[in-house]
Amino acid sequence: MFISYISDFQLSDRFGRKTMLAVGSVTYTLLANIISWLPNLTVLLVFRFCMGLMHPTSIHAGYTLALEVNQPKHRAATGILIFLPWAFCDIALGGYGYLLRDWRWFSFTVSLPALLFLPALWFIDESPRWLIVRGRYDDALQVLRKAARWNKAELPAEGELLALMDDIKKEALIDGKEGEASTPGFMNSLKVIVKEVTVLVKTRRIRSITLSFYMQFIVLGMVYYGISFGADKLGVDPFVYMAVNGVVEIPSGTVTIPLVGKLGRRLSCTLSFVVTAGSLMVLGFIPSGLNWLVITMAMVGKLAISIAYQVVFLYACELFPTEVRVRGLGTSTILAKAGAVLAPFILEILGSIKSWLPMVIFGIAGFLAAVSTFWLPESFTPPMMDTVAELEAVYGAKETRTATDEYQLEHPKEVIREQA
Known part of the structure; x- marks a missing residue:
């Protein structure tokens, strides 16, 4: 997981979203198509390790890039629909895996379509x-002019744009001292590393956001995969169970869009965790013999945690500032994977005591995750922040929303300039 941390969000924040999306996608696609024909298990495991390294690299960089170029009114639809193919693939793979049992041909045929995505990278x-946060104003202007031309929009004067970009760059905590990162020596290199690692907990507001999302992502990984791994406990055919899981996840990629549009991110997040907790905790009180009710409640929990996954991922991407966005998502995802690692141990150890006990534990965890949302600000109306300093200026001044707060949330760049 540590190596995944280095290759994923640290390099994406340093070298760019497109760069790491391209590196991750090309490498993953090539390895996925080669792995089916490897001669021995050792080489196969090495390739699988490299694939596991590249998968989050391309996913997180691409997701962040998609949301950073979208207007606020389109972010929810983009951030949720982008994962809808996952549900359809779950449904298809259940049936396809049942029909094609040779693992080499199965792996090769499901990996081959990934080649179709590579030309899109161009x-x-x-x-x-x-680009703005990294000080590459000319490249940013080129992208903005291209976007304005395609959308038939008119940009402000170049001088005004450059002044705004300069304000954003000056507020960036990372590389704020340009000479420090390039100065040779062990101590200076160590200072840069410490600065990059601690930036997510350096100030009060970013610290509360980071720790809240860390709690939620641990629960997401543990509960989502815990329910998915519980097929044998429920006595269901694994191929059918996988297909049903895909069907259950389709609403999480569709109805979630109007949900977050009407209720906002925080309330949607809280409700989805509460429904997850309620549906799983009730399993401990269902009389034996009502297997249909057990499966129904488990699937309700799977639906709710799938919605929570979509909302929390969108929510985190909106709240983490541009300069640390992929870093925040990446560290959060590491904790989600840690939660996923815990899931089978909870199922096996606690399941040997009582079959329903693991699901109750997952339900309690979902309730704790719902409580952790109380420390998060709403991200429905305001634009995405670019720097940690901007986040602190906009969200850190007051916890209650007044007329002044509304102005700050809608005009963060103006607030920064006024305070300067």
Whole structure:
């Protein structure tokens, strides 16, 4: 997981979203198509390790890039629909795996379509938000002009744009001292590493956001995969169970869009965790013999945690500022994977005591995750922040929403300039 941390969000924040999306996608696709024909298990495991390294690299960089170039009104639809193919693939793989049992041909045929995505990388532009934070104003202007031309929009004067970009760059905590990162020596290199690692907990507001999402992602990984791994406990055919899981996840990629649009991110997140907790905790009180009710409640929990996954991922991407966005998502995802690692141990150890006990534990964890949302600000109306300093200026001044707060949330760049 540590190596995944280095290759994923640290390099994406340093070298760019498009760069790491391209590196991750190309490497993953090539390895996935080669792995089916490897001669021995050792080489296969090495390739699988490299694939596991590249998968989050491309996913997180691509997801972040997609949201950073979208207007606020389109972010929810983009951030949720982008994962809808996952549900359809779950449904298809259940049936396809049942029909094609040879693992080599199965792996090769499901990996081959990934080659169709690679030409699209040529037409993708870098995130202008990231370019601004890194001080590459000319490249950012080129991307913005291209976007304005395609959308038939008119940009402000170049001088005004450059002044705004300069304000954003000055507020960036990372590489704020340009000479420090390039100065040779062990101590200076160590200072840069410590600065990059601690930036997510350096100030009060970013610290509360980071720790809240860490709690939620641990629960997401543990509960989501815990329910998915519980097929044998429920006595269901694994192929059918996988297909049903895909069907259950389709609403999480569709009805979630109007849900977050009407209720906002925080309330949607809280409700989905509460429904998860309620549906799983009730399993401990269902009389034996009512297997249909057990499966029904488990699937309700799977639906709710799938919705929570979509909302929390969108929510985190909106709240983490541009300069640390992929870093925040990446560290959060590491904790989600840690939760997924815990899931089978909870199922086996606690399941040997009482079959329903693991699901109750997952339900309690879902309730705790719902409580952790109380420390998060709403991200429905305001634009995405670019720097940690901007986040602190907008969200950190007051916890209650007044007329002044509304102005700050809608005009963060103006607030920064006024305070300067």
